[in-house]
Amino acid sequence: MSATTSRQRIGVLTSGGDAPGMNAALRAVVLAAEHYDMEVIAFRHGYEGLLNNEYLSLKAADVLHVLQYSGTIIKSARCPRFKEVAAAQLAAENLDALGLSALVVIGGDGSFRGAEHLSQYWQGQIIGVPGTIDNDLYGTDATIGYxxxxxxxxxxxxxxxxxxxxxxxxxxxxxxxxxxxxxxxxxxxxxxxxxxxxxxxxxxxxxxxxxxxxxxxxxxxxxxxxxxxxxxxxxxxxxxxxxxxxxxxxxxxxxxxxxxxxxxxxGGAPAPSDRILASQLGVHAIELILQGATRVMAGIKANQMVAVPLVDTWTKKNPLDENLLRIQHEIFNPVKKSANKPSQ
Amino acid sequence: MSATTSRQRIGVLTSGGDAPGMNAALRAVVLAAEHYDMEVIAFRHGYEGLLNNEYLSLKAADVLHVLQYSGTIIKSARCPRFKEVAAAQLAAENLDALGLSALVVIGGDGSFRGAEHLSQYWQGQIIGVPGTIDNDLYGTDATIGYxxxxxxxxxxxxxxxxxxxxxxxxxxxxxxxxxxxxxxxxxxxxxxxxxxxxxxxxxxxxxxxxxxxxxxxxxxxxxxxxxxxxxxxxxxxxxxxxxxxxxxxxxxxxxxxxxxxxxxxxGGAPAPSDRILASQLGVHAIELILQGATRVMAGIKANQMVAVPLVDTWTKKNPLDENLLRIQHEIFNPVKKSANKPSQ
Amino acid sequence: MSATTSRQRIGVLTSGGDAPGMNAALRAVVLAAEHYDMEVIAFRHGYEGLLNNEYLSLKAADVLHVLQYSGTIIKSARCPRFKEVAAAQLAAENLDALGLSALVVIGGDGSFRGAEHLSQYWQGQIIGVPGTIDNDLYGTDATIGYxxxxxxxxxxxxxxxxxxxxxxxxxxxxxxxxxxxxxxxxxxxxxxxxxxxxxxxxxxxxxxxxxxxxxxxxxxxxxxxxxxxxxxxxxxxxxxxxxxxxxxxxxxxxxxxxxxxxxxxxGGAPAPSDRILASQLGVHAIELILQGATRVMAGIKANQMVAVPLVDTWTKKNPLDENLLRIQHEIFNPVKKSANKPSQ
Amino acid sequence: MSATTSRQRIGVLTSGGDAPGMNAALRAVVLAAEHYDMEVIAFRHGYEGLLNNEYLSLKAADVLHVLQYSGTIIKSARCPRFKEVAAAQLAAENLDALGLSALVVIGGDGSFRGAEHLSQYWQGQIIGVPGTIDNDLYGTDATIGYxxxxxxxxxxxxxxxxxxxxxxxxxxxxxxxxxxxxxxxxxxxxxxxxxxxxxxxxxxxxxxxxxxxxxxxxxxxxxxxxxxxxxxxxxxxxxxxxxxxxxxxxxxxxxxxxxxxxxxxxGGAPAPSDRILASQLGVHAIELILQGATRVMAGIKANQMVAVPLVDTWTKKNPLDENLLRIQHEIFNPVKKSANKPSQ
Structure with missing residues (x-):
């Protein structure tokens, strides 16, 4: 695989606990890259594959019909050693050796911490895509898989x-x-x-x-x-x-x-909204790269695409919707009676 | 059924093409009414039941476990004659005879036109709840059933x-x-x-x-x-x-x-987001009544509960999401190639 | 409810752990009874309802569209006290007082033991219908719910x-x-x-x-x-x-x-084969009554309707399919290698 | 790919309209072949691949987790020209050139006619596996996909x-x-x-x-x-x-x-009974090869594995179950009333 091509070459990986829709996000990254004439290298098993130089080239034909399946075709893993300086440095070397100018990390808060850590040792752009069933990331109305x-x-x-x-x-x-x-x-x-x-x-x-x-x-x-x-x-x-x-x-x-x-x-077939969200955020990640962004997560707020500093995603709190909580916990709870006034 | 009770008494109906989640909306209306100590009268077969005085009293126990089913337990119908003045007048009489102070209409644009028409002949409050699979109502990010x-x-x-x-x-x-x-x-x-x-x-x-x-x-x-x-x-x-x-x-x-x-x-089991939306909007409809609102639709915009003038819901246009359209029609369409620049 | 009608009147109940398809069996019993001009009394909560005289009349309209739901609309229960002589005698009195000539018991082995026990104190016909997810009854290729x-x-x-x-x-x-x-x-x-x-x-x-x-x-x-x-x-x-x-x-x-x-x-929507099996066995139960049978379970063997003595259903053993076991445990188990000869 | 190995080598293909469970049958063929130390060559696109020498070697790892998907990983096709003598002769030559001693054909009646035609020009064993949603093959209680x-x-x-x-x-x-x-x-x-x-x-x-x-x-x-x-x-x-x-x-x-x-x-996830049937019949096909059988379909009758002459599968008629027909058409049909006698 030559690093001398004139086309921009980017990396992608899925990391941490897998989430339904990760494949749809991966597909969107590859299709958008194709659209903008970029080349995609995917690392297998998350940061482990980045450290072990375990990667493959992904083209549209490889990902066209993966969006209907859960899991991740490039596999995921947790990688505790990625917190070490040596690991981040090795990752940076591997990324440079492959001629990659940007890396898209699909995962949750642990994966984003890893991405932020990597950014201290690597000059390329790093874009996060929120893939976790827990929906516990600040800055996006929903995460892929939730x-x-x-x-x-x-x-x-x-x-x-x-x-x-x-x-x-x-x-x-x-x-x-x-x-x-x-x-x-x-x-x-x-x-x-x-x-x-x-x-x-x-x-x-x-x-x-x-x-x-x-x-x-x-x-x-x-x-x-x-x-x-x-x-x-x-x-x-x-x-x-x-x-x-x-x-x-x-x-x-x-x-x-x-x-x-x-x-x-x-598991199971990803829900429509996860597939659509993943498609939007995967495309958004590629377009953020084209716009020069880095160390941000591609998110959605009030139906608008946003870019959130990676560090905010885990340092700030994503609270439960107060209205939902009130409805389920108070209005629908038969042992709580109102004094006949709505609370808002 | 006596109209001399001191509790506020409201009406509810489902109208037009049925939509998955109508039962969940009905349940939320009844549970919120119970919470705020109101009584609920449901008309069967939409406006037909209102004209024919076909109704029943609904209590929490009647609706607790209906939210997992499509269709509508109080049935729906189309009612072309409701456009006539005589029909609206008859409906107003029936509502008054039952001592109802408000009516919740769960349906789509045709049902809301009927509600607006009725409002010219009836003094009670009228609140719409958007129930249609078509998602074609202005003023809400989503309709129940979509x-x-x-x-x-x-x-x-x-x-x-x-x-x-x-x-x-x-x-x-x-x-x-x-x-x-x-x-x-x-x-x-x-x-x-x-x-x-x-x-x-x-x-x-x-x-x-x-x-x-x-x-x-x-x-x-x-x-x-x-x-x-x-x-x-x-x-x-x-x-x-x-x-x-x-x-x-x-x-x-x-x-x-x-x-x-x-x-x-x-048909089928309503999707989670339809059930949650229906629960929120059903409660919102009751709380709008308590706040004195009328001739509005309970809606949701950017995760916030809103009240939209009924007449806006069909006179203004709810366009497709431009970004979704662009992604599916251009980015993911292999026969459209970018000039290497994102369009935004 | 008069017991002096000239139409034959039969009872039905669902007993023990509920099984998907019990509603379909109940529906088939009622529809077949309608076809043969019999009247159906359903006891709620299994034998408990029989002892407590908790029953209702079931007509075709009550059961037409229940076959797509799990659970049992007449509820089920376990009834340990039904093993006592006094309970069986009370049940027999209640059945006679209602003028019932036959009882259909939809349930598993515990329910069939109860039925056999009852048969010692009651002269009416008793037909079992196998409703249990465990498939552990002798005499039928499959049980409803499995x-x-x-x-x-x-x-x-x-x-x-x-x-x-x-x-x-x-x-x-x-x-x-x-x-x-x-x-x-x-x-x-x-x-x-x-x-x-x-x-x-x-x-x-x-x-x-x-x-x-x-x-x-x-x-x-x-x-x-x-x-x-x-x-x-x-x-x-x-x-x-x-x-x-x-x-x-x-x-x-x-x-x-x-x-x-x-x-x-x-839970969940009963599988097609459970609904079809339940439909066949429910009809078969009614036809066994018309043929004068008693103390038998309506079953299916090799696609043929059969009648199996109730007592056989739990005293004889329903073994696992030897061929299935062999395939899954030996042929598909990578750590078991054949000596190159099939075992049959 | 050498044909001089001492292990027996067999071919497999899926033909005609695809049926859910074809992948499970293919998996069973490969796993059973592994168990009995046989090698498997799969032709792509049914008889088309056999004529065009489009094939691949299949090992256990290739098929382990395909049984949960519909379609067929080796693709299917209709092949009208396979009726011609020249086509059957070419197929026979290709099979011999690959050193295959047997061919498993997964498909419906058209595919079995093709298999029978081929048998006139090829000396190897030919075993059919019934894969069609129509259930219209004589000799088996069910076909894969139905x-x-x-x-x-x-x-x-x-x-x-x-x-x-x-x-x-x-x-x-x-x-x-x-x-x-x-x-x-x-x-x-x-x-x-x-x-x-x-x-x-x-x-x-x-x-x-x-x-x-x-x-x-x-x-x-x-x-x-x-x-x-x-x-x-x-x-x-x-x-x-x-x-x-x-x-x-x-x-x-x-x-x-x-x-x-x-x-x-x-489409969709194959039903459990289709996967289990496919597993049984795929293994049975391999064991029929070991037993020396040819020109038969692996089938199941009354829970027993059977071998049915291929020619019978389309020349004899597989009628609808009379009892099912009677129940649905007469007993459950409210406009047909019995003269109070069961028909059997």
Whole structure:
């Protein structure tokens, strides 16, 4: 592979936990590069491939029909050693040896920290594309993969509701998002869950099983017998849904069934909005390169393409939508009654 | 049913073509009404039920678990006679007789015209909630049902791609949206279609079969043999996908298969974003009533709840997203090559 | 409700764990009864409703469009006290008081034991319809709900594969079937799992983590790096998938992720074959009544409708398909090599 | 590629219309071949690739994770010229030149006719594997792809029902199967369609629009207002669902909407039973080769693996299941009343 071509040559990689829509983002990067007559080199296994010189050339034909699949055709990986100075320096050397003028990093906050670290040792442009199901990056209304994860969690909750209604039982469904309740809140609202336990709702006083039982009983008193479905963000209860379910049964004789979705939330056909977002952001990343930008994340705010300093994406906080939270937690919660005035 | 209760009593109906998420909007209206201690009367079959005094009282227990189903539990209908003065007057009488102070109309532009017409003869508050798969209402970033319709069209396109790739054939998939290309554009981008024929892309000079064949052949020349999938908005070709497919075979000996999605696009489990949007807008409608608003549509713009004059929703134009159009039509179209400059 | 009608009147109930397709079976019972001019009384909450005289009349219009939903519209329940003589006697009195000449019981082996118990105290005809996701009843090639459970488990495994491939990781998916490996075997084969741990494959010598790790490493040696997905039937490992996953990580430093499907396997739209089977068996139950049969289960063997003595359904064993087991466990297992001869 | 290896070398191809599960069958052929230490050569584009010497070697790693995708990774094609003697002779020469001792043909009746034709000019073993969504082959209880096609048609019918119920309308859904009503019958029963028009139900006296309208009105009279969904096999009405829908509206003023599923029925994730069937039959094909069989199709009857003479598969008739037909057409049809006696 010659580095002497007159066409601009850029790199791309997917890093960290994979997210549905990463392939669509990769496709958009390659198609936009083709459109603007640029060449694309993809590193496999994220920063690991960059360090190991494991790469391949990607052309339109290689990516045309990958947008309907989850995962990432160039594979992803976590790369703890990329925090070291030597690793960043080696990466910079490899990028230069390949004649790359820019690198597109598709991933989450850990990947962007790696990108920022690399930028201290490499002169090329670095553009981030937000690919994570957690939606926990500042500066963009949505991250690639989040909509799909919500759809999968909602689908599981729908299935649980079918059987819960048949038997009038309590169910706990554990979803991803240990630091951010986006998946929990959106799936709970979409599926009409009776309760959600999210990182953002945790208080100084820890939640007790007794408090949960009290809510379950008050909901039954207000609504009559029926199913009760709880959405639990991971790491918000010791031992997760399995442990909490056992406690409800052992301590309160309340039949309860757990469900742990796990990595199911990263699979399946990417949702339309993830594919469209990925397409927009992949093209935007290429156009940011053409505009001379660097150390920014391609994002979307209020339907507008934006460029956000990489460092902002993890140092600033992306809060839950206050209105959604209020609706699900207060308006739709039968044990909270209004004093007849809207809060806004 | 007594009209002398001290609680505020409001009406609700679903009107026009049904849209996935109408049930979720209805549920949100009822739950928010419960929260604010209001009573809800639902009219069946849209304005028909209002004229025929066909109604029922809805409580939380009636709607708790309807948000996962398409259609509308209170049924919908088109009601051409509602344009007449006598009909609006009769509706006003019926609303007054029931002691209703406000009416929530879940539907599209035709339903909103009806609501505006009614407002000339009735003093109560009227709030619209945008429920239509077509996404063709001014004043809101999305309408309820649109996301689901796109998801269903995309799913069909994904299935077509599987078989198209096996045989290297041309396929035409006809989608809804005779006046607006939203479903066509979004599903084409989400599924990576090679071509789309939308109302907004129609020119002075009518499109010919020969021009389509030329594009098909140029795409093959650039990309190599493979499948070619075309998204056709309804009413953009005489006889639709079936006729166009026959013409391609008869006139150009090009094997081609049609698919007509039709009302499939209105069914299935509503997408998460439709359910969440419907929940937000249903609550917003109730809170607009509490705030004294009338003759407005509850909408969402840039993640903010807004109130849009009903009359604006159909007199002003909701254009396709220019950036999406540019990406799908130019950047991802292999027969359009850039002069190496981004257009923005 | 008068018992003096000249039309034959029969009862129906759904009992035990709900299974997708129970509604379709109920619908078939009601439609066939309508066809043969019989009246149907449905008891709610299984035998509980029979003991509590909680029942309703079901007509065709009530069940026409329920076949596309999981759960059971007449609800199900477990009823431990039905084993008592007094309960069976009370049930017999209630059935006689309602003038019922036959009872159709849709459920699994526990429900059929209850039916057999009841038959000692009641003279009416009793027909079982096999409704359980576990497929563990003798005398029928399939039980209602089994196909749907397999489809849901397979879908989860497909999603896991997407993300597993992106990161080359080990995953453990826990499925239902503590006494029978049908769901485990079929979903493993359908999804191409690398390993399955089923009740039927458990040996005298208990399985160790070390043995699992050895298989994982041998598969990697033969097949190269890649994802490794294990299907684990519930109750086949202490602490289930969560515990096993932790052991693999703690003891062998092998990154591993668990997933616990739980009751998701009972929800969702019933699979076509469950709906068709339920339709056939529901009709068959009514026709068995007309033929004078009693204390039998309506079943299907080799595409033929059969009637199996109820007591056989749990006293005789329904083994896993030997050929399926052989294929998945031996032919598709890369660490088992043939001596170049087929085993049959 | 050397033909002098001591390992047995066999060929495989997929031919005719693609069917979901063909990849699973291909995978099973390759994995079983690996197990029995055989080498596999795959021809691309069906018989076309055999004539053009377009082939590749397939190993386990190439096919491990293809079973979850529809289509066929080695592509399919129709090949009219394969009927000629010269073509069969050329194919025989190519097979011999590659040192192949057997050929596995995955396809439908046209592909099997081709195989039988080839057998007159080639001495190697030829085994057919039934891959067609139409289920119209004699000698096997099911063909690969049929279950998936039914699932997709049913899903479409479910979606139609949602919206049909909202508006109380008539819908016509056109499904595949011009010579056989398997897809039509099974999807109609699974989705509870009110009417089906199948090749097998066509009479001497052609069906008229007036007769259809009469049925629609009688169903409404018996069941009350509601949705009416009709399943129409392709080629059973001039102009298909679109034309019939227009006639109902134009001649009888009956609002009606058509839907043409087309090739959607060949896509999507293959159903579990198609993957399991394909796995069994792919292994069976290899084991039939080891047993010395030729000119037979690997099939399944009453859960047993069978070998059926290729020529029987299209010369003998695979009828619709009489019991299914009776249930859907008579028992579930509200306008046909029994004389209170079951027909069997």
């Amino acid at each position: 909509a799909t994860a919500v759809a999968i969690a909602m689908d599981a909750l729908d299935k649980i509701r079918d059987t819960a209604d048949a038997m009038d039982r309590v169910f706990i469904v554990e979803v991803m998002g240990r630091h951010a309740g986006f998946i929990g809140l959106s799936s709970a609202m979409a599926a009409g869950a009776e309760r959600m336990i999210l990182p953002e709702l945790q208080r100084d006083k820890p939640l007790t099983v007794a408090a949960l039982v009290k809510h379950i009983k008050r909901v039954e008193a207000v609504r009559g017998p029926g199913s009760y479905v709880m959405v639990l963000s991971e790491h918000q209860w010791p031992g997760g849904a399995v442990a909490l379910s056992e406690q409800l049964e052992a301590e309160f004789d309340m039949p309860c069934r757990p469900c742990l979705l796990g990595h199911i939330q990263r | 996301a689901t319709a796109v998801a269903i069209a995309m799913d069909a396109l994904d299935k077509i791609r599987d078989t198209a790739d096996a045989m290297d054939r041309v396929f035409i998939v006809e989608v809804m949206g005779r006046h607006a290309g939203f479903i066509g554009l979004s599903s084409a981008m989400a599924a990576g279609a090679e071509r789309m024929i939308l109302p907004e892309l129609q020119r002075d000079k009518p499109l010919t079969v020969a021009a389509l064949v030329k594009h098909i052949k140029r795409v093959e020349a650039v990309r190599g043999p493979g499948s070619y999938v075309m998204v056709l908005s309804e009413h953009q070709w005489p006889g639709g996908a079936v006729a166009l497919s026959e013409q391609l075979e008869a006139e150009f000996d090009m094997p081609c298969r049609p698919c007509l999605l039709g009302h499939i696009q209105r | 196909a749907t459970a397999v489809a849901i488990a397979m879908d989860a495994l497909d999603k896991i594969r997407d993300t597993a491939d992106a990161m080359d990781r080990v995953f453990i998916v826990e499925v239902m079937g503590r006494h029978a490996g049908f769901i485990g075997l079929s979903s493993a084969m359908a999804a191409g799992a690398e390993r399955m741990i089923l009740p039927e494959l458990q040996r005298d010598k208990p399985l160790t983590v070390a043995a699992l790790v050895k298989h994982i490493k041998r598969v990697e040696a033969v097949r190269g790096p890649g994802s490794y997905v294990m299907v684990l039937s519930e109750h086949q490992w202490p602490g289930g998938a969560v515990a096993l996953s932790e052991q693999l990580e703690a003891e062998f430093d092998m990154p591993c992720r668990p997933c616990l499907l739980g009751h998701i396997q009972r | 279950a998936t096609a039914v699932a997709i048609a049913m899903d479409a019918l479910d979606k139609i029902r949602d919206t049909a119920d909202a508006m109380d309308r008539v819908f016509i859904v056109e499904v595949m199967g011009r010579h056989a009503g398997f897809i039509g019958l099974s999807s109609a029963m699974a989705a509870g369609a009110e009417r089906m028009i199948l090749p097998e139900l066509q009479r001497d006296k052609p069906l008229t629009v007036a007769a259809l309208v009469k049925h629609i009105k009688r169903v409404e009279a018996v069941r009350g207002p509601g949705s009416y969904v009709m399943v129409l096999s392709e080629h059973q009405w001039p102009g298909g669902a679109v034309a019939l829908s227009e006639q109902l509206e134009a001649e009888f003023d009956m609002p009606c909407r058509p839907c043409l599923l087309g090739h959607i029925q060949r």
